[in-house]
Amino acid sequence: MTCPIDQAAVIGGGVIGGGWVARFLLSGVNVALHDPNSDARRTVEAMLDNARRAHQRLVDTPPVTEGVLTFHDSVEEAVAGASYIQENVPERLEIKHDVIAKIEAGAAADALIGSSTSGFKPSELQAKMQHPERLVVAHPFNPVYLVPLVEVVGSDVNTAATTERVSQILAGLSMHPLVVRREIEAHIADRLLEAVWREGLWLIHDDIATTQEIDDAIRYGFGLRWAQMGLFETYRIAGGEAGMKHFIEQFGPALAWPWTKLMDVPEMTDELAQKIADQSDAQSGQYSIRELERIRDDNLVGILQALKSRRWGAGETLARWEEEHCPSQGNPSDDIDPAQPLALYQTRVKDDWIDYNGHMTEHRYLQVFGDSTDAFLAYIGMDKAYLESGHSVYTVESHLRHTAEVGVGAVIFVTTRVLGCDAKRVRILHEMTDEDGQVLATAEHMLLHVNTNTSRACPFLPQLAERLAALAPGQSNLEAPAYAGAGIRMIGWANKEVV
Known part of the structure; x- marks a missing residue:
């Protein structure tokens, strides 16, 4: 709309x-x-x-x-x-x-x-x-x-x-x-918020919790459930298979217990106001308001995008709006043989990876192969400390081939082989297969080692160079597939022949 x-x-x-x-x-x-x-x-x-x-x-x-x-x-x-x-x-x-x-x-x-x-x-x-x-x-x-x-x-x-x-x-x-x-x-909403706010004031007033501890109770706990399901539907699930009736029967009597102070609110004295302000400063004072807004916005974007993929709660609103505006719309093994293709990554095709043809959509292949490259780099020693030293690799060339259809729920495996390397470059080939070993897609990449502070090519540091050298004897004995290094075949317009 x-x-x-x-x-x-x-x-x-x-x-x-x-x-x-x-x-x-x-x-x-x-x-x-x-x-x-x-x-x-x-x-x-x-x-x-x-x-x-x-x-x-x-x-x-x-x-x-x-x-x-x-x-x-x-x-x-x-x-x-x-x-x-x-x-x-x-x-x-x-x-x-x-x-x-x-x-x-x-x-x-x-x-x-x-x-x-x-x-x-x-x-x-x-x-x-x-x-x-x-x-x-x-x-x-x-x-x-x-x-x-x-x-x-x-x-x-x-x-x-x-x-x-x-x-x-x-x-x-x-x-x-x-x-x-x-x-x-x-x-409606502010009356609900007011109830939580008043309880929060009492918890601070009575030195039961600080502002951060109260916020943690919400953001790490029930706030995540409320964001996508609300109050009553959350409690319905808490009742198990018997549903809301069982929940009320089980927990309803607690309403008579003297837990809440909602019928009585602490006086907002200067001391209580200062106490809340001091605790809030300790909790978030290191950020400017604009920084907090961006942190909040990024978190909300992530939640809304995740909910959109499920068409649930607030995500359904976003999914519907997008449709109306655009209707067309692993873990590495511990036992790896360096003389074989390296089994470093596997995953399962998620339901939001599927396109209008019922198959895994193109950009998800790029995601899987990108994750496989990251797994390979981690395997040869490119860890957080290596990256923080100001060194990484940039992908300077890629070639993808799609050879079979992939449906939702399929378990896919990616093996990686090193086709060659020198002091600054490494050429790798990924093969994506299903549980039966059928090749679903391949991706060949040329990776260039760089100093990220200058964005200029430089030799691998010893940590990676030694690991690549250790892989070389086994990997160099693997026969490269015939398609490795091949370009895309072009069809001539004049005669429709492959040229």
């Missing part, structure tokens, strides 16, 4: 507003931004740089033509001509009422308004509006340009058609609109 609008306005360019700007622009929607902060242009453009970087790594389709960003001195000027307006001003009701009044004064009669409020109900925001039916809550999650969830909340004055139209716009931005059935303070 492409976004059904081409012009949006964003009011407020902070962390959330800047994220909205990036989400719109990277989906091809023009954005008019108003923020009275004199530093807004710099901070938004810095965030947009990070968003572009993350988006390039996230999406596999050809890039959408980015929308145009313009900056405006007033709310009224920014919203003029916009089909959809996203308000992101501070969480103070009087400020929001003032800004929403300005939006109404300058916006087209049919423009829709979304508020990023994390706590206010839509009816509270609509209280002083001339046309309250045009505003809903559209509450996103940071970073807005990567996290797909957005809570859409209407009041009694909003029609189903309005919330549906807003949902269509947001879905066109590769987001997952979650329409909240009835308005409530803090909506």
Whole structure:
């Protein structure tokens, strides 16, 4: 689904507003931004740089033509001509009422308004509006340009058609609109987050855990499960074959135990605030905010890409969006005979390695042969210390042959032989076979040893040179296959003969 609008306005360019700007622009929607902060242009453009970087790594389709960003001195000027307006001003009701009044004064009669409020109900925001039916809550999650969830909340004055139209716009931005059935303070997600936050405050207050220990409990444990399955489906599985009913029967009585302090919250004293701040500084103070954003973005990209391959959770949203925009779309043995092809790598063909023909797709052959080359280099002594010394090999020539089809689940083996080497180069040949020994593909590579600090060729260091010399007697006695060193046969256009 492409976004059904081409012009949006964003009011407020902070962390959330800047994220909205990036989400719109990277989906091809023009954005008019108003923020009275004199530093807004710099901070938004810095965030947009990070968003572009993350988006390039996230999406596999050809890039959408980015929308145009313009900056405006007033709310009224920014919203003029916009089909959809996203308000992101501070969480103070009087400020929001003032800004929403300005939006109404300058916006087209049919423009829709979304508020990023994390706590206010839509009816509270609509209280002083001339046309309250045009505003809903559209509450996103940071970073807005990567996290797909957005809570859409209407009041009694909003029609189903309005919330549906807003949902269509947001879905066109590769987001997952979650329409909240009835308005409530803090909506759904933040009420859940608030429960964890309050427990965290007590654990710190009572010296049970530090900020890092609490974050570790989440990111190494249930956070990974929640990222792809949520709360109740996770617990359903915890109930075993008997499912959720068994889980509730088994663990339900624990709800009456005095574990939680959710009904009582510690006073946020200066001492507790300082304690949390000090612990957070110790945990993450070595990184700048921009560095933390990039670390976070890289992790989220990895999770979303992994989930996309399974069409699960947030990954299904990404997979569907990509399809709509591009529809065409081992371990070495300890007993290795140096006088035989070296059995250094094996793997299994994964389901996401399969193309539209039902066979392993081309770039996965390159991946397997690349991993096989890495296994060979490790075998001859190119370890982490060798690389850190500023020496490595570059592949300067490759020749791949595909000789048989490979299907999902197939176990594939790669043997490697050394066809020749000198002081700076090594020529290797990989053969990929199945469990029956049938040759599936071959790859021949010329590797050049380099000083990575100067990117210039240089002799192998003794560690590798000695290992290659030890392999030479056995490997040189192996007869090279007839295809080794051969080029690709060309078909002449005139007579269609092989030339």
